[in-house]
Amino acid sequence: MFTAVVIIGILLILVILVILFRIGNLVGIVRGKDQSDIGKTNKVNAWMMMAFMIVMFGLFFWYSFVYFDDYTLPIASEHGVETDFMFWLTMAVTGFIFILTNVLLFYFSWKYQFSKENKAKFYPDNTKLEVIWTIVPAIVLAGLVFTGLRTWNDITDEASEDAEVVEIMGYQFGWGLRYPGVKDNELGDYDYRLIDASNQWGMDLTDENSYDDFTPTEMHIPVGKEVLFKIRAKDVLHSVFAPHFRLKMDAVPGMPTHFKFTATKTTRQMQEELGDPDFEYFITCTEICGRGHFSMKIRVVVDEPADYEEWKASQTTWLKLYPEYLERVPEEKRELAIIKAGLEEDQLQEMEASL
Secondary structure, three states: OHHHHHHHHHHHHHHHHHHHHHHHHHHHHHOOOOHHHHHHHHHHHHHHHHHHHHHHHHHHHHHHHHOHHHHOOOOOEHHHHHHHHHHHHHHHHHHHHHHHHHHHHHHHHHHOOOOOOOOOOOOOOOHHHHHHHHHHHHHHHHHHHHHHHHHHHHHOOOOOOOOEEEEEEEEOOEEEEEEOOOOOOOOOOEOHHHOOOOOOOOEOOOOHHHOOOEOOOOEEEEOOOEEEEEEEEOOOOEEEEEHHHOEEEEEEEOEOEEEEEEEOOOHHHHHHHHOOOOOOEEEEEOOOOOOOHHHOEEEEEEEOHHHHHHHHHOOOOHHHHOHHHHHHOOHHHHHHHHHHHOOOHHHHHHHHHHO
16 A cells, blocks of 8 residues: 555656646747757657656556456356456457557657657548448447347346345345245235335235245345345435445336346355455445445355255244234234244234233
């Protein structure tokens, strides 16, 4: 960090010196300075620009290679391989153009520096060149766009019937999770008008599928099995971001979104691969949503399938945690709700006593 600060400080000093040098030249021109002196200073400027290009490109390549592992996280999902391929393909194409155009920019500044003998050439247009630099970029960009569209369509397509479903809801300032229960493996319906302090998901208790849904405080998903994220927001715009899974999808109020993926490495496997026993997957928010935006982070655990099923079976249903909501279940469905939610006799007795 200290080295970076020193480098930035040196660069700023050089920039200030160059600006002062140019200001001096402009003042000299205004005062009628001899044109031969201007030619000399332009030659100095031209060589300084070439030196600047060499130094900056040197730093560019040095940083890119030395710190590559620091800004490139390991991939932990199937589609992440395709996503990274598209990213680096785009970087290669745009990087090549960036380097080429800037090298030519600095080279032309050096080659066509001020000289009394030089005379600008009038070159109004060239139809052939204009057609080339219009069609070629259009073809390249179309190829990149359609390649990305294919992957995007795949990860936002319908999930398989046996996919694990997780509902994730963003709110200021945290994430809410809801899983379908093991008895029916289907999420219950919801209605935003039913949201209150305890029922933040707006679960509709007239739907039989909601009786065994559970709402853990940390996320678990199985490795090697398709997972479908059903994403929504309770208040303002949020964004679900899981960098190791190459997953990013906005959570929009009133407009549910979704994203499917398959994890390829368990948490333990990633810890062993990185040599970091404290490593954890996570989901964070990448849409500035207010003062507490920074705190919107939730732990994600990738389990072996057997461990995942064991964890899932050990979870307590939401209705069992809040048995008072049994009153909102239609009378003809309460017996079913009691069975699916796993309500115990003492809870029912307490409810009856409170009525």
